Amino acid sequence: MEKIYDSQMNVHDFIKAMFEKNIVSGLGALTQLPDNKGISYSLLSDGFDFQKCMPFYPVMPANAAIAVSKLTRETSPSSPIAVFLRPCELRALIELTKIKQARLDNLILISFDCSGVFPFKDGKYPTEDTLKRYDQSIKEAKINDTIRQVCKGCENYQPEGADIAISIIGRGVHESLALSFATEKGKSIQEKMGLTASEIQPSTIEQLTSDKKRNKQELFKNTQISNLDELLDVFDTCIACRACSYVCPICYCKNCYFDSQTFQYYPENYAQRLNKKNTLRLPLDRIFFHMGRLSHMGSSCVACGMCSDVCPVDIPVSEMFKAGGQNIQGVFNYQPGQNLDEPMPLVTYQEKELHEMED
Amino acid sequence: MSDEKEFIPNIVYGLCAWCGTGGSETAAAHHLKYPENIKPFRVMCTGALDPVYILRALIEGADGFIVSGCHPGDCHYDSGNYRARRRIAALKSILNTLGLDSDRVWLRWVGHGEGQRLVDTAFEFNEHIKKLGPNPLKSRRDS
Amino acid sequence: MDDIKWLQGKGKPGIKSFFQDILTRGLIDTVLMPAKNKKGNSYAWFLMNKDGFLETSDPIPPVMTIQGANILKNITKKGESWSKTAVVLRPCELRAVIELTKLEQINLENIILISFDCPGAYPLTQYISGDQTSLDQKYDSSLYTASFETERNACIMCDKFTGQGADIQLCFLGQSDDGFLISAASAKGKELLKDVNGTNEENLEIKTKKRDELLGQLQKEKNEKRQVILDRFKETIYGTDNLLNVFSACINCHNCRRACPICFCSECYFESKALYSEADNQLNRATRKNALRMPSDLLLFHLGRMNHMSISCVSCGACEDACPENIPVSLLFSLVSRDTQAVFNYDPGHSLEEPLPFVVYKNEELKEYEAHYTKRHQSACNCNTK
Known part of the structure; x- marks a missing residue:
């Protein structure tokens, strides 16, 4: 188990710091569209107002692995780009890399323990109220009851293989980020960011995992x-x-x-x-x-x-x-x-x- | 002297390989200059210029796009310029309907020997786009 | 009158039995028309011969699942039909068939096109998730009176709802529900109509007149409605801001283009290698705008698609039915195509003889789209003298 560090930063500060310390020159993440008209995955550069960046927003307008594949299938970027991916998107990206549809050189993979997303149908985004309840369920390490069926039964919600993993479940999305660095790439970023102090304890998620497994069995039974x-x-x-x-x-x-x-x-x-x-x-x-x-x-x-x-x-x-x-x-x-x-x-x-x- | 930063438009000039480019050669032979912010873009024939290229330019950074090819009746491929005119007419109609400044796209014929006309056109379009101001589409991140 | 007949038959079953009749009597060998699907909650296309005519078939289904032109394209793209085949199409499907024939995607040899006075259709998702029995009932009862109300944008503003241009037209408008008129417009149609067991009674003229009156009035109303709806819609999407708002929920899935009958390319330009680019190039684009929406080229796809197909757009609404995010694509494309079609004075699907605008060119035309050279430019002259 990798150690988890308290970064003392929220996600926006964290992103800003990565740009300021020249760790990255681009960032892929879910982002508000102008005038808050919607959410889409975007490739952001230095000059962007990162307050509009919402990596944990519980909607998947497109599987981000497709976006990253389109970004890197011809060449890898000449300067580092960090990409936020949900665990399933990360897995898809690994698969795409194996079949030579994406390149991981110069990509920094950031992922987090995912609490699922809401269905995105008919152009309808979750309401304020829904989002509040969703945040609550993250803090309590519970399964929100209106997320997608596959998400309810997803047992692979931990970010395995990411360079930087963010722990949210049990903490909430507005707290300072709890980070762990599993790879060489990740560790060098940890050094550059100077994050060594204040280790924190991982949250208990056994109950959540077993609930998800049960949901999965039920889902399989229902759609068999x-x-x-x-x-x-x-x-x-x-x-x-x-x-x-x-x-x-x-x-x-x-x-x-x-x-x-x-x-x-x-x-x-x-x-x-x-x-x-x-x-x-x-x-x-x-x-x-x-x-x-x-x-x-x-x-x-x-x-x-x-x-x-x-x-x-x-x-x-x-x-x-x-x-x-x-x-x-x-x-x-x-x-x-x-x-x-x-x-x-x-x-x-x-x-x-x-x-x-x-x- | 005004302190305001002057708006220098980003303009793409689509020239066919026979007349349009020929016009620019003639202009060069006569030592005529055109504004440096205009970027020539050579295609074999204006009829081969899919309006998608024009759209792409307008979405990704151009303030204006101008196309010059052989005069009607002069096309090296017989009817390529007529095809271009139909396609650009359709494109301008679309931009017009959607309120996307169809005036940022111009079509004007320039023959091989018409160096002066090419340079005049470049200046005129440059002034025209300066008056229109920056293309709002090019800075949109949600396109 | 040898090109029009009156056929007795109550309601929809009456219309259906017409097809069964011409099939069993061998006037046609095969029929292609929709029928209820297995579960009965939607419709699907079926190719049937006389031993396979389905009891659940419905020439005028309350919903358009797949654009009929796409189905006919599948069958005849590689050659002419093997047997005399009647194809039952909505008017918009018929128009798409005419366009695809001009684009050499459909072969009409051996095909008899049958169309009808179309009441419109329900939006696909509304029908599938609704109570089909009551929806069907409501739909079927409005066939003869043109009183069907729908939320499907393409149908609300449709002003070309008759089977004009088909070999055989079924006309219910203004008729009592105990029968309908069959009229033949082409040699193929007349050949078939000759043997149809209809009556040629003397009050045929009255019946035709009744339809024509209702039709004239309806077409006028619907056309006005179409212009009003499109004008009003135009106000809401006009300009960069408004237009991009329409696409704020677009997920770039290209399903509109795959449902579109006119978008026949097997490899779409916007999915081709032409739009692949290097990572640094994309980062540069992002830097210029501070951000780049991914997957990229969303607006380019829509505008480019308008450029490629709007001249032949038949306003069938298949794109909107297929859009998972309910973007009013059919309104948008109808709006744009109203103007692009006017530029060339082209009416898609109207006639096989009318050539596609992008295959005929003229020397003298469209001068208003050129920027005319007037004078020597001042700065250009200065530049020269330096």
Whole structure:
């Protein structure tokens, strides 16, 4: 367990200090839009008014790993940029780095123990009152009851692998930051910031973790699909818009296989299928897309919940993919996003393995 | 002398490879100068200049964008300049509808030999943008 | 009159039985139209032959799940249809089909386009999350009187709600609910109508006249309404501040473009490598503005998309149905396209013969969009003499 230090600074002062001490030249974080019209992830520079920066705001307009991937997929920055990421976003970024869609050189990863986010639908942000109750639940290390379903059942809410980890649960977001520095990069920043005094005790979170685990089991039970009928029912309203795949940090392919020429059929293909079935629901391959997508990205699914947020017909995509992903990950004993050095299951093969899968 | 900091606009000048650029060559041969804050941007044909480039410039830092290519009937590719005119007409209509200063985009034909006309155009557009002031879009961080 | 017939049949089941009839009698081989989905809480597109005609099919569904033009594109993009296929489309879907045909994404060979007097539709999410039985009832009862009220922006201001341009038009407006008019506009349509079991009775003229009267009045009302709504909307989005406020909740998911029938590119420019840039470049952009919204190029995407497709925008509202953040995209795009279409005097989806503005060019046109050269510039002259 890394030591936790009291920084004596709130998050805005902390950010300012990082710029002043030339530790970073840019910062990625959730930020208020002008006139407080909304929240979006932004890349901030030195001249920005950091009071408008809200790294802990409980909404995920986009998985920040996508933003960081778009920032670094061509080159890494020549001067350090710090990025605030929720633990699931951090895991997604690690996965994207493994598949060469992001670079971590010159990036400082800042994460925090996450209490979940609210669904972001219909452009509605949480109300003042909701936010107050959310802050309260952080202080009490409890689960807020209106956050997203996947967040309620998220047991990986600790920032593993971050250069700087901020402990919020049990303390609240307005207190001075409690920081721990796990990596070499993090430790050098600790030195530059001069943070060595006043260690603090970690909060007790055993109860929270076990509550989350229980929620997860319940979630899996509620969204479990046990036969073909149930599968068809769940995706019955799907309009094949592919929004789930577009906002998925793991679905990085520029040309998705399911939108490729492979699935643009000739009229004869339609004729043959129609002949066999007499009735053909269109577009074809609707369920196939979801199953196929799960098989492509399930081993890396970090259960960030973006796919459910954007679904225009409210299909609980992320709840199902979380369960499906976890099953796949269990087969290979793989934890997506936990460790940069852990190879992805579908790029490493061994002669003697998985015999139980053979007939 | 006024203490106010003079507004020097950031202007992109899209020139086609045949007439527009040719005009600037002629201007150079005659030792004509145009304002230094105008940045020439060469494209093979004005018809190849997707208005998205103009939008990108206006969103990311330009105060104005001006396009010059061959006079109607002179296009090296026959009808590229007509295509450009249609596209720019559509673009200006969009900017106009949304209240985004469609006047920050100009289209004016300049032939290969018309060095004076190119320089005149550059000065005129520069003055015009100075009067309009900075482009509000370029400093918006929520774009 | 050989291009119009009256068909007996009560309400929606009557309309449905028309399709069953032409299918079983072999006037067409295949029909493409919506039907209830499995759970019955929404609709989906179905391709059916005469042995597979669904009891739950509904030529005039109360909701537009997927733009029909996109479905027809899937089937005929790579060649002509294998059999005589009737496709039932809303008027806006029909217009998109015409545009996509001009863009060579749809092949109309062997296809019979059937459209109807469209009452509009419910917003997709409202329908799926609502009580479908009562919503259906309310919808079906308004077919003949044009009294359907909806919150779907594209439908509220729709002034092209008849199947004009289709091979076959089904007309209910102004009729009593015990039957409807079928009119044929093309050779294909007339060929089919010849064998339809309708009556050619003498009061056909009265019925047509009744529809025309109601239609004329409605079209005028709706067109005025459209202008008022768009003008009022324009005031709320005019200028940099207001426009960016509209997009404050936009999450850059590009779902509007994927739902749009006109945005047919399989690889969108705004998702292409053209917009990839180096990290330092992005940091520079951030430094210039003090901050850069990420994922970036949000406004560029919307403005650029307007530039690429607004001339063919048919105001179907599919973009707004697909937007997870309820941004009034269809209002915005209808507003912009009203003006861009006026520049070229182009009416998208009106006729296959009318060429797309970006494929025909003229020497003498659009002079008002050029900046005319008037005089030698003073400073330029000074510069020269130095």
